[in-house]
Amino acid sequence: MPTFDLVVVGSGGGPSELNISAYLLKARDSCWSDGVVGIEAGSGLGALKQILERKPDLFNEGVGEKQVRSYTAPQIYSNVRAFLVSHAHLDHVMGLILLAGTVGGPRKSIRSTRQVLEDLEESIFRPSRIWPNLASWNKDDADHMYLYDPLDFKPEYTRIHKDISVRMMALNHGSDPTPYQSSAFFIRHDPTEQEFLFFGDVEPDSLAKKPLTIDVWRVAAPKIPHRLNTIFIECSYPSGRSNDCLYGHLTPDHLVQELENLAREIVKAKSRTSSAPSNPSSPARKRQRLKSRSNSTNTDDLKGALKGVRVYVMHFKEDMENAYKEPIHVVITRQVKELVEKKCLGAEILAAEQGAHIVI
Ligand SMILES: [Zn+2]
Numbered sequence: 001m002p003t004f005d006l007v008v009v010g011s012g013g014g015p016s017e018l019n020i021s022a023y024l025l026k027a028r029d030s031c032w033s034d035g036v037v038g039i040e041a042g043s044g045l046g047a048l049k050q051i052l053e054r055k056p057d058l059f060n061e062g063v064g065e066k067q068v069r070s071y072t073a074p075q076i077y078s079n080v081r082a083f084l085v086s087h088a089h090l091d092h093v094m095g096l097i098l099l100a101g102t103v104g105g106p107r108k109s110i111r112s113t114r115q116v117l118e119d120l121e122e123s124i125f126r127p128s129r130i131w132p133n134l135a136s137w138n139k140d141d142a143d144h145m146y147l148y149d150p151l152d153f154k155p156e157y158t159r160i161h162k163d164i165s166v167r168m169m170a171l172n173h174g175s176d177p178t179p180y181q182s183s184a185f186f187i188r189h190d191p192t193e194q195e196f197l198f199f200g201d202v203e204p205d206s207l208a209k210k211p212l213t214i215d216v217w218r219v220a221a222p223k224i225p226h227r228l229n230t231i232f233i234e235c236s237y238p239s240g241r242s243n244d245c246l247y248g249h250l251t252p253d254h255l256v257q258e259l260e261n262l263a264r265e266i267v268k269a270k271s272r273t274s275s276a277p278s279n280p281s282s283p284a285r286k287r288q289r290l291k292s293r294s295n296s297t298n299t300d301d302l303k304g305a306l307k308g309v310r311v312y313v314m315h316f317k318e319d320m321e322n323a324y325k326e327p328i329h330v331v332i333t334r335q336v337k338e339l340v341e342k343k344c345l346g347a348e349i350l351a352a353e354q355g356a357h358i359v360i
């Protein structure tokens with residue numbers, strides 16, 4: 001049973017300001033007017049207004065016989081109760097900065113690490129010179145539209161809106177010049193315990209000083225595919241870009257390497273559960289135990305390991321010079337798909353396209 005509706009306001013990674021990381025989420029059994037969670041907020045009102053000109057029915061909801069409720073871009077943003085932000089780079093927060101002071105509705109919390117919130121406060125809001133100060137740490141402060149509400153990297157889930165909870169984990173996002181962190185979110189629909197996984201910008205573990213993405217895969221693996229079957233992850237550049245010019249991002253080769261890491265964790269998690277019950281001394285169980293102990297899973301073992309998983313690729317760096325004949329999200333997604341098929345991993349690879357309504 002699907003549990004979430006997600007609308008892609010922006011899925012680019014810059015430099016075009018018209019299409020940068022921004023997603024709107026609600027539980028499928030609720031209405032957009034019951035409250036919305038923004039995941040990232042690079043693009044905002046302007047992008048959504050343009051999308052609605054092309055797709056005026058995007059948020060339409062049936063409200064009884066033949067009656068349909070529709071929403072404008074400011075109405076949708078006024079319903080936002082929380083923005084979940086992976087890191088403070090402008091292509092992830094620009095929309096929420098510009099929105100503050102324009103849209104109405106209830107107070108909105110910004111949920112991220114304390115560091116990200118302090119970066120927003122110290123660089124943008126408090127000096128009141130780049131933007132008026134419209135955010136505060138005080139829960140009883142209706143004068144400020146935004147509430148800084150920090151999240152921790154901890155195993156417990158934190159409720160961020162009715163029926164929606166989140167677990168945040170740390171990611172590497174390059175060194176600029178000191179190591180810079182981003183985050184990944186496990187987003188859970190509490191009544192059904194169904195989840196999906198959403199990545200902020202991420203550096204390949206193979207290039208990081210201290211790999212962190214593997215920890216996210218280890219947490220995800222035992223839930224796949226029954227409790228978690230959808231992953232949003234970046235692939236900023238097309239194939240062929242050198243490792244020296246990644247700036248903490250993935251290419252198709254690196255993304256597929258990461259997906260192999262996930263597949264390996266799934267194989268291990270399965271062999272752990274299947275070797276647990278009954279007859280622990282049978283030869284088959286012994287073989288399985290040996291296999292689950294070794295780190296080197298044969299690539300043959302990974303075949304089909306990601307069956308039932310949908311991977312939405314996102315954060316495409318715009319092709320401003322028209323170097324490719326097709327839109328960059330089509331090019332990159334096809335490159336990822338071909339590599340995943342070559343390795344027979346079994347995952348379905350899709351592009352998170354601006355303006356799409358994705359049912360999770
Ligand atoms: Zn970014």
Ligand SMILES: [Zn+2]
Binds near residue numbers: 087089173201
């Ligand atoms: Zn970034």
